[in-house]
Amino acid sequence: xxxxxxxxxxxxxxxxxxxxxxxxxxxxxxxxxxxxxxxxxxxxxxxxxxxxxxxxxxxxxxxxxxxxxxxxxxxxxxxxxxxxxxxxxxxxxxxxxxxxxxxxxxxxxxxxxxxxxxxxx
Amino acid sequence: xxxxxxxxxxxxxxxxxxxxxxxxxxxxxxxxxxxxxxxxxxxxxxxxxxxxxxxxxxxxxxxxxxxxxxxxxxxxxxxxxxxxxxxxxxxxxxxxxxxxxxxxxxxxxxxxxxxxxxxxxxxxxxxxxxxxxxxxxxxxxxxxxxxxxxxxxxxxxxxxxxxxxxxxxxxxxxxxxxxx
Numbered sequence: 001x002x003x004x005x006x007x008x009x010x011x012x013x014x015x016x017x018x019x020x021x022x023x024x025x026x027x028x029x030x031x032x033x034x035x036x037x038x039x040x041x042x043x044x045x046x047x048x049x050x051x052x053x054x055x056x057x058x059x060x061x062x063x064x065x066x067x068x069x070x071x072x073x074x075x076x077x078x079x080x081x082x083x084x085x086x087x088x089x090x091x092x093x094x095x096x097x098x099x100x101x102x103x104x105x106x107x108x109x110x111x112x113x114x115x116x117x118x119x120x121x
Numbered sequence: 122x123x124x125x126x127x128x129x130x131x132x133x134x135x136x137x138x139x140x141x142x143x144x145x146x147x148x149x150x151x152x153x154x155x156x157x158x159x160x161x162x163x164x165x166x167x168x169x170x171x172x173x174x175x176x177x178x179x180x181x182x183x184x185x186x187x188x189x190x191x192x193x194x195x196x197x198x199x200x201x202x203x204x205x206x207x208x209x210x211x212x213x214x215x216x217x218x219x220x221x222x223x224x225x226x227x228x229x230x231x232x233x234x235x236x237x238x239x240x241x242x243x244x245x246x247x248x249x250x251x252x253x254x255x256x257x258x259x260x261x262x263x264x265x266x267x268x269x270x271x272x273x274x275x276x277x278x279x280x281x282x283x284x285x286x287x288x289x290x291x292x293x294x295x296x297x298x299x300x301x
Contacts, residue, residue, distance in 0.1 A: 018287075019260075022259050024155060032172070037142075040139060
């Protein structure tokens with residue numbers, strides 16, 4: 001609910017005198033701006049660069065992961081199936097495939113963390 | 122043509138960051154430093170230190186500035202918060218509220234007209250919050266909503282401070298009013 005307006009009706013004469021009485025000339029800069037500019041923190045790192053770097057790492061990691069998965073599946077299939085069969089991955093039957101998958105995922109995560117900015121940086 | 126605050130803020134957020142921000146500091150330093158001098162009872166050194174912190178804070182948070190109020194209102198709000206933090210820390214240079222709050226000093230170098238001297242003496246009799254509300258309203262041209270946004274006070278409280286402050290000033294300065 002809008003609070004009750006307690007302001008008395010405007011008194012043009014009184015309000016104008018208040019404004020005139022409180023008016024002060026602008027303070028001269030006197031080197032204040034230069035002092036502020038000297039103390040500004042350094043320009044933050046370019047975030048676009050970091051974003052692209054992360055995306056590149058994620059893309060490379062995912063590609064690597066897919067390659068490991070496809071190669072493992074194909075090799076597994078080659079060893080188990082007749083020549084010429086399409087290499088369909090048998091994920092449930094190949095525990096080592098999970099290990100390769102986990103290793104690829106870990107490398108991807110490590111690459112992602114490597115591009116994280118340092119605390120405060 | 123002189124760039125507007127919004128244009129300078131946009132520039133400060135993209136290229137030529139420090140240069141554009143420098144123009145904003147130059148433009149608003151007087152209002153921020155004046156307001157802080159009022160809050161610190163005319164202590165120019167503390168006021169300028171707080172003003173510097175205010176602008177550094179504004180620079181860091183520039184991306185968070187929403188154009189729903191004037192840039193100067195936003196800066197005065199940051200300045201008021203810095204002053205409050207200083208006082209919370211029990212800084213000896215930050216005046217406490219109460220009787221001494223009324224003793225707002227004008228820098229000795231400034232020559233005041235009779236009107237300004239009368240008003241300064243009358244203002245010194247008001248509470249700290251009433252003085253702050255009146256100055257923000259009549260010296261810095263903020264609306265009641267802007268004062269509420271800058272100080273964090275509810276709108277009704279702002280209106281009360283302004284109304285009470287004006288009422289007391291009207292009594293103290295009754296010689297201004299030919300009807301009384």
